[in-house]
Amino acid sequence: MEEVDGIIISTLKEVGCDFEDEIASLTQFTPEMVVEASVRCLQIIIPEFQSPTHLPDAMSARFRMCTGLANACQELGFQAEVGYQTFLYSSVKDWRKLLMFLLEKLPKEAAQTADEPTGAGILLTRSIGAEIGASLRTPWTPSYCKRESVRWTTPTNWRIEGSSGLHAFTASDVQAPTGTGDLQKKIPKEVKLYYAQEMPYVVAQPVLTRDVLSSLLAKNDSEVAAQQEWEAEWNQAGLASRLSENEYKAKKKQKLMKKLSEQLRAHNKAETSSGALGLGADLNQILSSFFERSGTGHGKGSRFQHAEKLQFAKEEDAPVAVEATSEEDLQQQREQELATLREQLNDWASQYEKLELDIKKYTAGIERMREEKEQQELQNKENEDAYRIKKGTYDLLPQADENIEKLKGLVQTSSDRIAKLAKKWEEIRGPMMKELRELKSQSDITEIQIQELLQEIQILREGMKEVADETRLKDELYKQLVGEYERMTKDTSRSAYTRRIMEIVANIKKQKEEINKILTDTKYVQKEINQLSGKLDRVFQVTDEQVFKDARKDEARRSAYKLLASIRDNSKQVVEAIHEAGQVKREQRDLEEQIDRETSKKVTSNLEKINSDYQQMKKENAQLVAQLKS
Amino acid sequence: MELSGSTVTGLQLAGSSSIDDKSFNRLTQLVLQSIMEDTDPSIIQDDGKLSKINQGMLKECYSSLIILLIEGARTDTDTTGMRSTLEDCKLTPDRIEVLVTLYNDNKAKLRARLGRIRSSFPYLTDVNWRLDYYIKSNHLERVDKPVYTISLNTEEGDGKKKDVIFSCTQEQLQDLVGKLKDASKSLEKFSQQ
Numbered sequence: 173m174e175e176v177d178g179i180i181i182s183t184l185k186e187v188g189c190d191f192e193d194e195i196a197s198l199t200q201f202t203p204e205m206v207v208e209a210s211v212r213c214l215q216i217i218i219p220e221f222q223s224p225t226h227l228p229d230a231m232s233a234r235f236r237m238c239t240g241l242a243n244a245c246q247e248l249g250f251q252a253e254v255g256y257q258t259f260l261y262s263s264v265k266d267w268r269k270l271l272m273f274l275l276e277k278l279p280k281e282a283a284q285t286a287d288e289p290t291g292a293g294i295l296l297t298r299s300i301g302a303e304i305g306a307s308l309r310t311p312w313t314p315s316y317c318k319r320e321s322v323r324w325t326t327p328t329n330w331r332i333e334g335s336s337g338l339h340a341f342t343a344s345d346v347q348a349p350t351g352t353g354d355l356q357k358k359i360p361k362e363v364k365l366y367y368a369q370e371m372p373y374v375v376a377q378p379v380l381t382r383d384v385l386s387s388l389l390a391k392n393d394s395e396v397a398a399q400q401e402w403e404a405e406w407n408q409a410g411l412a413s414r415l416s417e418n419e420y421k422a423k424k425k426q427k428l429m430k431k432l433s434e435q436l437r438a439h440n441k442a443e444t445s446s447g448a449l450g451l452g453a454d455l456n457q458i459l460s461s462f463f464e465r466s467g468t469g470h471g472k473g474s475r476f477q478h479a480e481k482l483q484f485a486k487e488e489d490a491p492v493a494v495e496a497t498s499e500e501d502l503q504q505q506r507e508q509e510l511a512t513l514r515e516q517l518n519d520w521a522s523q524y525e526k527l528e529l530d531i532k533k534y535t536a537g538i539e540r541m542r543e544e545k546e547q548q549e550l551q552n553k554e555n556e557d558a559y560r561i562k563k564g565t566y567d568l569l570p571q572a573d574e575n576i577e578k579l580k581g582l583v584q585t586s587s588d589r590i591a592k593l594a595k596k597w598e599e600i601r602g603p604m605m606k607e608l609r610e611l612k613s614q615s616d617i618t619e620i621q622i623q624e625l626l627q628e629i630q631i632l633r634e635g636m637k638e639v640a641d642e643t644r645l646k647d648e649l650y651k652q653l654v655g656e657y658e659r660m661t662k663d664t665s666r667s668a669y670t671r672r673i674m675e676i677v678a679n680i681k682k683q684k685e686e687i688n689k690i691l692t693d694t695k696y697v698q699k700e701i702n703q704l705s706g707k708l709d710r711v712f713q714v715t716d717e718q719v720f721k722d723a724r725k726d727e728a729r730r731s732a733y734k735l736l737a738s739i740r741d742n743s744k745q746v747v748e749a750i751h752e753a754g755q756v757k758r759e760q761r762d763l764e765e766q767i768d769r770e771t772s773k774k775v776t777s778n779l780e781k782i783n784s785d786y787q788q789m790k791k792e793n794a795q796l797v798a799q800l801k802s
Numbered sequence: 803m804e805l806s807g808s809t810v811t812g813l814q815l816a817g818s819s820s821i822d823d824k825s826f827n828r829l830t831q832l833v834l835q836s837i838m839e840d841t842d843p844s845i846i847q848d849d850g851k852l853s854k855i856n857q858g859m860l861k862e863c864y865s866s867l868i869i870l871l872i873e874g875a876r877t878d879t880d881t882t883g884m885r886s887t888l889e890d891c892k893l894t895p896d897r898i899e900v901l902v903t904l905y906n907d908n909k910a911k912l913r914a915r916l917g918r919i920r921s922s923f924p925y926l927t928d929v930n931w932r933l934d935y936y937i938k939s940n941h942l943e944r945v946d947k948p949v950y951t952i953s954l955n956t957e958e959g960d961g962k963k964k965d966v967i968f969s970c971t972q973e974q975l976q977d978l979v980g981k982l983k984d985a986s987k988s989l990e991k992f993s994q995q
Contacts, residue, residue, distance in 0.1 A: 298995070305993030308986075315927045315957060320918060328910040335922035336957040348865035350808045352858040353815035367858030373843035374865040381840040385872055386919055392869045395806030 179669065180271050184209045187216060187278070198264050198271075203227070206267050207241065207259055213274040214244050231789040234260070245270065248277055260785075261778040295652065307331060339382050343390035346377045407633050411626060705747075712740055803877045803887060805870065810891055812866025815859060817893030825851050826897060829860070830904055833867040838908075838915060867901075874905060875912035881905070924956035924964060934969075950975050 177197040185191060189209050195201070204227050214221045221244060227234050238256035245254050250273050258266050310325060313333075317323075320337030324330045332338070349367040351357050359367075375384050410420050568575045715736060723733040805813070816826065828851045835841055846852060852860060874884055881902055888898045905912075932951045939945055952975075954966040970978070 301993045301995045304989055308990060308993060315925075321925075322914045322918065324914075330910060330914045330917070332914075332917055332920075333925070334927065334957055335925040335959050336961045336963075338918050338920055338922040338959045340921050340959065341919050346865075348808070348812070349858045349862045351811060352856065352862050353811070353818055353820055364858060367861065368856060371858075371861060373846065373861055374868065375836050375841065376843045384840075385837065385868075385916065388865065388869050389872060389876065392804075392806050392809055392873055395808060396804045399807060 176268065176272070178672065180268070180275060183275050183278075184212070184271070187212045198268050201264070201267060203260050206271070207238065209271060210241055210245070210259070210274055213271075213278060214241070214248075216279065217248065217274070217277050218244070231785050231792055245274070248273075261782060263773045265772075292652070295655075303331075307333075341386045342380075342383050343387045344378045344383060346374050346384075346387045346391055347371070348374050407630065411629060411633075414622070414626070708743075716740075803873050803879045803883060805873060805887065809866045809869045812862045813870060813888070813891040813893065816863040816867060817888075817891060817897055820859060821855060821863065823897070825855060827900060828852060829863060830867065830900060833864060833871065834904060834908060837868060837871060838911060870901075871905060871912060872916060875909055876916055878913070922959045924958050924966075926954055926956055928955040929953070930955070948972055 174197055180198065181191065181195060187209075189205070189212055191205065195205075207227050208225045211223050211225045214223070223237060223240060228237065235256050238259040241259060242254045242256055250270065252266075252269060254270065258270060306325075310331075313323065315321075315334050315336065318333055318337075321332055321334040322330050322337065323333045349371060351359060352364070352367060374388060375381065378384055378387050406417070406420070410417070413420055413423075415423065716733075719729065719733045719736055722729045724730075815821075816829070821829070828849065829846075832841075832846050832849065832852075836843075836846075846860070846864065847857070870887075874887075879887070884902050884905055885898055888901060893901070930953045934949045934951060936945045936947045936949050949969050949971060951967070951969045955963070956966060957963050
């Protein structure tokens with residue numbers, strides 16, 4: 173029972189009872205402790221249950237409180253008898269029963285939540301709650317006591333309080349040398365020199381020194397992101413293209429450049445073809461309008477002259493104009509100018525269109541001419557060839573027969589040669605073709621193999637990614653669980669429990685074995701008894717028969733038979749007496765046990781206690797009556 | 803904690819034999835110093851122990867070491883994670899030990915330093931108040947009401963200070979106080995969850 177008591181006591185301590193450490197079993201419990209334990213358990217089981225945790229001094233109040241507790245226990249479904257006496261005048265056994273029942277009824281929510289791994293969200297809210305609680309508990313300090321808004325509660329624990337030392341996350345681009353230690357990669361001397369002498373340290377690069385850390389974090393993150401992006405792209409498109417990494421990059425760059433230039437060209441074309449007057453055109457017009465105005469008085473000259481003259485002319489004309497013209501005149505002048513300018517613009521536009529048309533016509537003409545020229549050149553060549561052949565034949569005409577013979581011979585030899593060559597060609601061609609076919613089939617096979625390998629690579633890469641993800645997830649889970657475990661070990665003595673349970677189980681096994689042994693023993697004894705009694709019966713019958721046969725002959729034998737009968741009766745009586753004695757012994761043992769049980773219930777002491785309590789109650793009642801009367 | 807390729811090569815360089823142990827130790831100290839305070843880079847440039855090393859290499863190692871420390875602090879990496887990262891970068895065991903102990907000893911400080919990078923709300927540092935008695939106005943002969951003028955001294959990011967001044971009647975002030983009490987109570991409740 174000690175194990176059970178230990179478990180009960182440790183659980184009660186968890187519930188909130190403050191027992192002393194020496195108490196190791198329920199035999200050391202006092203009624204007060206039992207009441208406190210049951211009240212605390214009931215408060216947890218029934219949240220709205222209200223009762224003081226300690227017994228009051230007045231006797232009647234004690235009874236009332238204990239009756240309330242007993243009623244609550246019965247409502248919960250406690251099977252055995254329970255009343256105020258259970259708490260005040262009961263034995264250890266009853267208390268144990270009651271407390272075990274109450275502990276079983278305790279809600280198991282806490283255990284359930286501990287079983288399943290708590291999600292990151294719950295953990296986060298919990299830690300936020302803890303942080304808020306901690307900051308609520310710490311006293312307020314003026315802002316000048318905190319260096320840069322950081323308050324250190326312990327050497328490793330800090331909290332941000334205030335906002336004067338805070339600044340927002342602003343990152344700027346920072347550069348650091350890369351690959352200076354790599355001997356395989358050649359860095360140009362100029363770059364090296366720049367790295368060593370001119371490039372500022374990363375801490376000096378951002379405009380504001382406080383942005384150094386955020387800039388560096390951003391730099392690392394963006395590089396990591398770019399790396400991941402590239403890896404994903406390489407896995408998807410890069411492997412399928414079957415190029416080396418550098419080739420793939422070069423190709424991609426080329427594609428991009430092409431696209432860019434196309435876009436630029438298209439945009440440029442759209443700009444020029446829409447006929448909108450670009451900046452240059454605008455400027456030209458303005459300039460020429462100036463020339464027009466200033467040029468009227470000065471006659472023709474080069475543009476430079478015009479410009480030069482314009483400068484002086486303006487200076488000379490300006491004061492005169494200011495004096496001579498009123499505002500209306502100015503207005504009119506302006507309108508006139510505007511009209512003339514508009515006319516000019518229209519003129520020029522139409523002229524421009526005409527000129528453009530002309531250009532188109534001329535370019536078309538040039539094209540046509542070029543084509544014609546090429547054709548004629550071709551014709552020329554053909555004619556020249558024809559002329560050469562004809563000239564040859566004409567040269568040969570004077571000695572026609574001889575030449576014909578010669579030619580025939582030539583033709584013969586050449587045809588022979590052709591035949592020979594064809595034969596040779598056939599000879600060479602056969603094996604070559606074979607080889608070609610073989611190589612082709614081989615290349616097909618390798619192609620297929622490559623395809624398969626590529627697929628395999630892709631699958632492997634995916635697998636790698638999955639495994640990496642999984643490990644990351646598991647790592648996180650592991651960390652979380654470790655954290656939880658660390659938090660848990662403080663309040664549970666799980667191993668102690670299991671050890672106790674194992675001990676109990678072993679004990680029970682031992683006891684079972686012993687019981688079995690005793691059972692077989694008793695069976696054996698029973699068997700022996702049965703055997704002996706059977707033997708006795710049989711022996712008696714045999715002797716009875718034999719003696720009975722002889723009994724008629726002789727008086728002495730008759731008396732012997734009578735004696736036998738009496739012996740039989742006597743022995744039967746003896747056996748019965750032995751049986752009875754055994755029964756009585758058993759009864760006696762039962763009774764003794766009962767006595768022990770009753771004495772363990774401390775009936776006499778309880779009675780005394782009840783008596784004294786009764787006396788006290790009487791006194792209290794008398795006092796109350798006296799009070800009432802007075 | 804994830805480090806980019808250039809950072810990893812920088813760390814490899816820092817762990818290589820091109821930087822001797824003494825300079826390495828000095829460099830780590832300077833790195834920590836420049837994270838914690840706004841240091842002038844000329845300290846590194848003019849440091850006697852580091853003058854033997856090529857400046858380009860020094861710059862690369864320097865930036866990589868800073869990134870290592872702040873990235874580790876940002877992701878709250880523990881010592882084992884830090885150690886394995888450094889082992890991946892092929893540093894020698896004693897240099898790993900130097901870096902890990904440096905990181906572990908200063909992790910809280912590093913995290914506090916990074917924690918100061920954040921957007922912030924105005925923070926209340928002090929309150930001044932004055933009770934006026936409003937006897938009469940232009941339109942009313944008798945008003946007879948108390949008016950509280952309250953000025954909240956707040957501080958904002960970058961060490962700026964700002965005062966929020968308002969005036970209110972007694973009921974409004976009570977309402978404000980009640981709401982503040984409610985807020986603190988619900989905070990307390992949340993913390994006990």
